[in-house]
Amino acid sequence: MPKLEQFEIKKYWQIFSGLKPVENKVTHDQVLPILYNSKLDSSILNKIWFLADIDDDDNLDFEEFVICMRLIFDMVNKNIEKVPDELPEWLIPGSKAKLVKERMKMKQQENADIPKKEPPKMDWYMSPEDKTLYEDLWNSCTKFTDGTATFPALTIVLKSKFFNIGTSDFSKIWELINPKNLASIDKDPALLFIHCLRQRNDVNAAIPKELPPALANICNKQTIKYDLDSNQPNLTRPTTTAPITTNTDNESPSTSDAEIKRLENKLKELDTKSEAKRNQPVASSTSSIDPERLNVVREQFEGLLDYLRQQTLNNASNAQPPSADIRVITEDLDSIEQQVKVLENYLTKKKDELQSLKQEIQSHSN
Numbered sequence: 001m002p003k004l005e006q007f008e009i010k011k012y013w014q015i016f017s018g019l020k021p022v023e024n025k026v027t028h029d030q031v032l033p034i035l036y037n038s039k040l041d042s043s044i045l046n047k048i049w050f051l052a053d054i055d056d057d058d059n060l061d062f063e064e065f066v067i068c069m070r071l072i073f074d075m076v077n078k079n080i081e082k083v084p085d086e087l088p089e090w091l092i093p094g095s096k097a098k099l100v101k102e103r104m105k106m107k108q109q110e111n112a113d114i115p116k117k118e119p120p121k122m123d124w125y126m127s128p129e130d131k132t133l134y135e136d137l138w139n140s141c142t143k144f145t146d147g148t149a150t151f152p153a154l155t156i157v158l159k160s161k162f163f164n165i166g167t168s169d170f171s172k173i174w175e176l177i178n179p180k181n182l183a184s185i186d187k188d189p190a191l192l193f194i195h196c197l198r199q200r201n202d203v204n205a206a207i208p209k210e211l212p213p214a215l216a217n218i219c220n221k222q223t224i225k226y227d228l229d230s231n232q233p234n235l236t237r238p239t240t241t242a243p244i245t246t247n248t249d250n251e252s253p254s255t256s257d258a259e260i261k262r263l264e265n266k267l268k269e270l271d272t273k274s275e276a277k278r279n280q281p282v283a284s285s286t287s288s289i290d291p292e293r294l295n296v297v298r299e300q301f302e303g304l305l306d307y308l309r310q311q312t313l314n315n316a317s318n319a320q321p322p323s324a325d326i327r328v329i330t331e332d333l334d335s336i337e338q339q340v341k342v343l344e345n346y347l348t349k350k351k352d353e354l355q356s357l358k359q360e361i362q363s364h365s366n
Contacts, residue, residue, distance in 0.1 A: 063093040148184035152346035162201035
């Protein structure tokens with residue numbers, strides 16, 4: 001913070017005089033309109049008043065009033081991020097330096113006498129009443145068709161219920177109950193998520209580094225991933241329990257028919273060459289393909305042709321109607337679209353909050 005300037009002191013004197021001090025002091029009620037006009041949080045204003053009222057008489061003389069006004073202006077103008085725990089030396093009046101030292105000494109003694117209290121541990125027991133409350137919150141969250149919910153979908157609802165928790169604590173507890181870092185979770189880990197948040201909010205319970213084994217097993221359950229590039233088995237829901245024979249070459253029936261036709265033409269070409277070979281004079285045989293080699297190649301092509309014909313018949317007999325697969329893909333696409341909408345709503349909300357903060361900062365600066 002920059003030090004006090006003479007023009008500031010003159011400005012504060014004009015304000016102080018306008019409050020009509022009695023015996024060179026103003027009461028809290030007299031200063032109250034100035035405090036309210038600053039639009040600072042009441043907890044901040046209370047701390048500023050405590051620092052300024054050095055002699056603890058619930059009134060401010062002019063020197064104390066200067067301290068109060070300077071701290072208020074520094075907070076409003078964003079010159080400081082928070083009110084200091086102790087007054088900086090340059091802001092302490094020379095006539096009150098002794099009182100400030102005595103107050104600091106008393107505060108240190110009081111802090112030394114107070115035993116340090118460890119935050120309570122997380123209680124994992126969930127009563128039936130608690131579970132009912134958590135289920136109501138869970139039911140009010142936006143979920144996918146598979147019954148899972150994302151972190152933004154949960155926090156949008158829960159931040160309006162738990163005011164004493166910062167964003168970092170939300171993230172830490174989410175990582176605790178979601179060790180696999182899944183995009184969305186189902187009901188059981190979500191209820192545990194709410195249970196931990198409530199204890200953190202109400203009694204400032206410590207966030208553990210890991211879950212008890214029984215709860216960890218619940219939270220480690222596999223859920224469906226809506227990642228089209230995922231290697232997870234059964235990415236889409238199965239539509240039948242009957243075994244299905246698939247074409248390992250990923251060929252459609254039309255592709256197999258074309259391949260069969262090509263092999264048949266190749267066999268005809270080999271037969272033509274073989275016949276021509278038999279009709280050629282002996283003298284020219286050294287420059288042509290050996291008949292035995294032609295027969296071997298022909299047998300290989302015939303074997304491949306028979307294999308393709310059999311595969312085509314198997315695929316035709318085991319083919320499943322594509323409508324079921326199309327329905328499953330459509331459902332998955334709808335779920336992905338729903339997830340995108342949830343994230344878009346969360347982004348819009350954050351943008352609105354940012355705009356509101358900008359407007360509030362603008363009003364303070366004006």
